[in-house]
Amino acid sequence: MRILVAEDDYASRRLFLAFLAPLGPCEAVENGLDAVEAFEAALEEGNPFEGVCLDLMMPGMDGRQVLVAIRRLERQRGLSPVPVVLVSALGEEEAFRMVEGEEGVFCLSKPVDQGALLSLFSRRSF
Numbered sequence: 808m809r810i811l812v813a814e815d816d817y818a819s820r821r822l823f824l825a826f827l828a829p830l831g832p833c834e835a836v837e838n839g840l841d842a843v844e845a846f847e848a849a850l851e852e853g854n855p856f857e858g859v860c861l862d863l864m865m866p867g868m869d870g871r872q873v874l875v876a877i878r879r880l881e882r883q884r885g886l887s888p889v890p891v892v893l894v895s896a897l898g899e900e901e902a903f904r905m906v907e908g909e910e911g912v913f914c915l916s917k918p919v920d921q922g923a924l925l926s927l928f929s930r931r932s933f
Contacts, residue, residue: 808928809833810858811849813842813873814894815865819917823860823894826921830858830928839868843876850880856889858928863895863914870895874912892927894919 810827812835814820820835827833834856836842842861849855859877861870868876870893881888888911896917913927 808857809849809854810860810928811836811842811845811856812860813837813839813865813870814860814862816862819862823919823924826919826924827860827928829925839865839870839873842873843868843880846877847880850884850886855886858889859891860924860928861891861893863893863897890928890930892924 808830810830810833812820812823812827812833814823814835815837817837820837824833824835834845836845839861842859846856846859859873861873863870865873874891874893877891878888891912893912893914894917895914915923915927
């Protein structure tokens with residue numbers, strides 16, 4: 808499973824890559840704009856991401872805005888929504904309120920448990 812990780816904190820970004828490595832290749836970016844660009848480039852190359860892990864609070868373009876942009880790209884191409892895990896220091900309930908109604912989205916609180924993260928992506932749909 809190819810997963811895109813967007814996390815502005817270097818240590819957290821490395822941790823997510825290590826956590827998700829058992830599922831397959833992962834690519835990490837440090838901000839929301841880079842996440843949207845990487846997601847779109849992967850679609851154009853015919854090698855799309857099968858999951859996305861987003862930090863909710865990133866400078867510039869936050870995880871919610873990235874999610875909206877990703878869903879727009881999917882709709883434009885007639886694709887099904889990929890599973891997205893939003894990770895937040897706000898707590899799962901607050902994060903979930905921000906994305907309520909979005910298909911294929913699950914929220915986890917920091918610090919993230921590796922088992923919970925792997926379990927979500929292993930299901931491939933939420």
